[in-house]
Amino acid sequence: MAHPGSLTEAQVLKKLQQYCAYSERCHSDVVNKLYELGVWKKEHDTIIAALIEENYLNEERFAKAFAGGHFRQKKWGRNKIIKALQQKQVSPYCIKTGMKEIDEIAYTAVLRELFEQKWNSLKGEKNRFIKMRKTSDFLIQKGFEPELFSSLFKETDP
Incomplete structure (x- = not known):
């Protein structure tokens, strides 16, 4: 399998079963773990196939x-x-x-909550445009779509 004195395929499989059972993993996480364990690339496919077959790995x-x-x-x-x-x-x-795991109503509620938190944290900022830019930058950095929060600025006090 790998260099002498390393893990057998069965030992590697057992380690990866535990790794996948602990938390959901994607294929790239498992491949990185295989490299970490010193497993040769040619062995990866059979181990990944076994994990998928046994439902330890489901992308x-x-x-x-x-x-x-x-x-x-x-x-x-x-x-x-x-x-x-x-x-x-x-x-x-x-x-x-x-x-599809993200509920639309919950998404809008979280967006509004983050918007209000950020907006209110900038109380000391007198310039509305700077306040709007900082709030926008924050929400974009969090991964929210500008077209969803731009209307919230209209609702805030001038």
């Missing part, structure tokens, strides 16, 4: 857990979640499926 399930979790826990917007999933090389189909 669609990962995308759903990632999208839902990062929205609820970290209050990330869609753009940031999609970018993060793309960086993890998750397929467009799984990304689309994962994004």
